[in-house]
Amino acid sequence: MTYCCGILVADGLVMIADTRTNAGLDDISTFRKLHLFGGEGRHTIAIATAGNLSATQNVINLLAEGVDSNESPAQEHSSVNRIDEAPTMYAVAQLVGRAVRQVRRVDTDAYEQESVAFRVSFLVGGQVGIERPRLFMVYSAGNFIECTADAPYLQIGEHKYGKPILDRAVTFKSDLYDALKIGLISMDSTLKSNLGVGLPIDVAVIRRDAHKFEVDERIEAYDPYFRDLRERWSAALRAAHASIPRPPYGPDKA
């Protein structure tokens, strides 16, 4: 499994991904799932991946080396084949979608013979040129949605454990580093409840118009800040529920 989230606020974008991969419980490994492109010049793009590792790695390679320019005569034709040529983030999301469909065309028959589902998803976030930072989620079919200010985050992988804190704590107006902190708490909730998601965590922060990765960190298990965050959050949750009065139902009701 995997857990990745992207948070889009007015000041920029936070991308967080774990590194746990597993083919069964007895075959667990560590692979980077947060991929950075550019960081100098026009393109500052972070892509987080979930799903079949061979397929997602394939897509990431195609983005750098070149995606087929036309899928079929009936489908979209684009002269953009590499991520560093994309004029906008929308074009980047389209390119990721085309790469997904290219890999899908090659792999699907063999996957079916092995009774494996072709299941991948991507968070595609960043800034290109003077356009505002944008965040997209690309699905297994290559189609995609864009994150908007109403719900300023997107998640892929094992997303449910970490959703309640995002629903409560993040708005489009949140400070960029508050967004990072809440993203790390969301990751912590997931790590705590699902063994399929594991440390280390990769983190990227893109500040609007900075045209570089303001943060590009790998957070290891011994990272003092993340350990402290986990302890403080646990203590705060205990204190929080302790401060709520006893339910009035039952014999003390009257």
Add this chain to the structure above:
Amino acid sequence: MTYCCGILVADGLVMIADTRTNAGLDDISTFRKLHLFGGEGRHTIAIATAGNLSATQNVINLLAEGVDSNESPAQEHSSVNRIDEAPTMYAVAQLVGRAVRQVRRVDTDAYEQESVAFRVSFLVGGQVGIERPRLFMVYSAGNFIECTADAPYLQIGEHKYGKPILDRAVTFKSDLYDALKIGLISMDSTLKSNLGVGLPIDVAVIRRDAHKFEVDERIEAYDPYFRDLRERWSAALRAAHASIPRPPYGPDKA
């Protein structure tokens, strides 16, 4: 969807269930999913249900009216056909399992013709006679597991949103009404993140050796305690993440 949880502590048992059912997003309704049996004399039993409503209601009816006494010549034969005859909670869980298999036998062929999966699950908790309170989870195949002190809760339905708080806050030694409070917080996290789970909530508390339902409440949307709990919990979470220092990654790092 559905969310139900049962929490087993030294002093007794808490059972909580929502009431939302849906056949698609446009066909949402309210059905009781927490069913109480006994409450006087030897049996004090609460059963929470998830899955195909027709199948779970069928099972609940069979428990009161009588389950077939033998499934097939090769399988377990029991002289206990009704829940009020069960000598132990283990026998109750077996009886629920037999009822599930009885309904399954009748329904499966037609379900398959309709391409509907037979998917049900049950939390079966309570106390029979002088035995300690016990909690079981019964699956679609009629097999079941028992809750133990190491992880003193079981969940069915949409369980992931509400799991982090249970993992952090409940132990077998928790006070019975703390367990109820944490169960309600777990329900709140689920309500907040998934529209398929909805108010009102049904709650039962069984205190060890009390041989009655100490709490048998329906919590409606306007319930002042539950509203206060939700507001306090939101405020406490905001305060909790605000109290955690800013991440040291990025430009302020040096």
